[in-house]
Amino acid sequence: MNLTLKIWRQKGPRDKGKMVEYKVSDISEHMSFLEMMDVLNEQLVNSGEEPVAFDHDCREGICGMCSMYINGEAHGPDRGVATCQLHMRMFNDGDTITIEPFRAKAFPVIKDLVVDRTSFERIQQAGGYISVNTSGNTQDANALPISKHAADEAMDAAACIGCGACVASCKNSSAMLFVGAKVSQYALLPQGQVEAADRVKNMVTQMDLEGFGNCTNTGACEVECPKGISLENIARMNRELVKASLVKF
Amino acid sequence: MSGFFNSSIGRKYAMALSAFFLMFFLLQHFAINILSVFSPDTFNEVSHFMGTNPLIQYAMQPILIFAVIYHFVMGFVLEIKNKSSRDVKYAKNHGAANSTWMSRNMIYSGLVILAFIALHFIDFWFPEINTKFIQGDWSGTLEGVEGYRYFEELQHKFVEPWRVGAYIIAFVLLALHLLHGFTSAFQSIGSTAGRKQTMKNMGKAYSILIPLGFVIIALFHHFNH
Numbered sequence: 001m002n003l004t005l006k007i008w009r010q011k012g013p014r015d016k017g018k019m020v021e022y023k024v025s026d027i028s029e030h031m032s033f034l035e036m037m038d039v040l041n042e043q044l045v046n047s048g049e050e051p052v053a054f055d056h057d058c059r060e061g062i063c064g065m066c067s068m069y070i071n072g073e074a075h076g077p078d079r080g081v082a083t084c085q086l087h088m089r090m091f092n093d094g095d096t097i098t099i100e101p102f103r104a105k106a107f108p109v110i111k112d113l114v115v116d117r118t119s120f121e122r123i124q125q126a127g128g129y130i131s132v133n134t135s136g137n138t139q140d141a142n143a144l145p146i147s148k149h150a151a152d153e154a155m156d157a158a159a160c161i162g163c164g165a166c167v168a169s170c171k172n173s174s175a176m177l178f179v180g181a182k183v184s185q186y187a188l189l190p191q192g193q194v195e196a197a198d199r200v201k202n203m204v205t206q207m208d209l210e211g212f213g214n215c216t217n218t219g220a221c222e223v224e225c226p227k228g229i230s231l232e233n234i235a236r237m238n239r240e241l242v243k244a245s246l247v248k249f
Numbered sequence: 250m251s252g253f254f255n256s257s258i259g260r261k262y263a264m265a266l267s268a269f270f271l272m273f274f275l276l277q278h279f280a281i282n283i284l285s286v287f288s289p290d291t292f293n294e295v296s297h298f299m300g301t302n303p304l305i306q307y308a309m310q311p312i313l314i315f316a317v318i319y320h321f322v323m324g325f326v327l328e329i330k331n332k333s334s335r336d337v338k339y340a341k342n343h344g345a346a347n348s349t350w351m352s353r354n355m356i357y358s359g360l361v362i363l364a365f366i367a368l369h370f371i372d373f374w375f376p377e378i379n380t381k382f383i384q385g386d387w388s389g390t391l392e393g394v395e396g397y398r399y400f401e402e403l404q405h406k407f408v409e410p411w412r413v414g415a416y417i418i419a420f421v422l423l424a425l426h427l428l429h430g431f432t433s434a435f436q437s438i439g440s441t442a443g444r445k446q447t448m449k450n451m452g453k454a455y456s457i458l459i460p461l462g463f464v465i466i467a468l469f470h471h472f473n474h
Contacts, residue, residue, distance in 0.1 A: 241259070
């Protein structure tokens with residue numbers, strides 16, 4: 001198929017940036033979106049132009065590195081997939097595809113479609129861990145009684161790959177689905193209880209400091225999330241924060 | 250707890266609590282107003298009770314005013330904060346693919362409701378405050394009107410078609426506001442009840458039937474004055 005691509009080009013963090021139009025031809029419908037971008041970049045390199053910078057790593061939907069806002073949606077029009085798993089069969093011959101970086105003040109553009117998502121790392125560092133001593137006689141995890149329901153929900157929350165599609169899709173650039181998932185994966189398990197109050201307070205404080213917006217429950221994040229993280233995690237985070245605020249003033 | 254209410258989640262929580270109070274208020278306001286369609290005398294009696302009862306006037310009324318002001322002011326504060334969280338807008342954004350129009354436009358439906366409340370206050374609340382608290386007339390009567398004045402005042406306001414039109418537009422926007430707000434409030438306080446089908450249906454019924462009821466009341470008095 002032949003396509004017209006409108007791509008955001010920005011030389012660096014301080015460059016103003018603009019949309020630039022490119023044409024690509026003979027794109028196979030079996031290609032992934034990133035492979036189509038590779039074809040474009042090969043074309044650009046061969047013609048002496050600067051290739052389009054974009055994030056990617058595993059290319060199998062588990063690393064959370066790829067991003068891109070494609071035709072007005074994070075990770076494009078397909079559901080439950082990251083951009084690397086988006087196939088060109090989702091598009092038609094002759095289509096014009098608009099490709100932009102994830103937009104949020106807390107995700108500044110580094111170059112072209114590459115954004116800095118280290119704000120997520122700082123939120124994780126604020127409490128998204130369990131500080132148990134694992135040296136020596138670590139207890140067998142299976143020795144702890146955990147209900148199947150809690151284990152399943154914790155696993156579902158832990159499926160978050162931290163790609164930032166939730167922030168990109170939210171009209172408020174809110175990170176609450178991400179933080180909700182990270183809070184939930186520990187809040188649901190006994191190992192997470194000891195530090196539960198500090199964890200949610202510190203992570204929410206860091207989230208607010210990073211400049212993310214407030215959730216208004218539009219549900220856009222849940223729809224666009226490549227890992228199907230549920231809004232219930234945001235509700236759980238809200239409950240956890242109320243509990244933590246009552247326990248520790 | 251002061252730190253909690255200054256956090257993004259705490260503000261959401263407070264918005265939801267004020268929303269619950271306002272939704273409860275709207276329900277009781279409707280329950281009283283619908284009486285005007287069936288029995289002007291009952292409407293007058295209940296209105297006089299609400300207008301003169303010290304608990305309503307000196308406890309519930311200030312809480313209501315606070316809830317209204319808080320909900321609007323915090324709504325604007327959060328909207329400004331949220332808008333500033335994205336400094337460069339998308340060239341192409343397909344919001345309809347993942348969320349409802351109502352959820353994305355709460356600020357606009359809210360602004361229409363705010364304009365309506367201003368009109369409603371000018372029509373009813375300010376004259377009521379003036380009569381009772383400034384002129385000191387708590388009798389609930391009006392010269393030349395038999396019995397209490399409330400029904401007469403209500404009917405009189407719906408004579409002009411523009412006002413009825415303005416009320417209908419405001420109630421349509423109120424319905425849209427509630428269609429998102431009802432279930433959203435549950436989510437904000439950390440309850441998953443808003444995601445259950447029964448509660449979703451209840452939310453839809455409340456959001457459509459209450460504003461529709463107010464529209465019917467306005468039209469009824471317009472055509473029966």
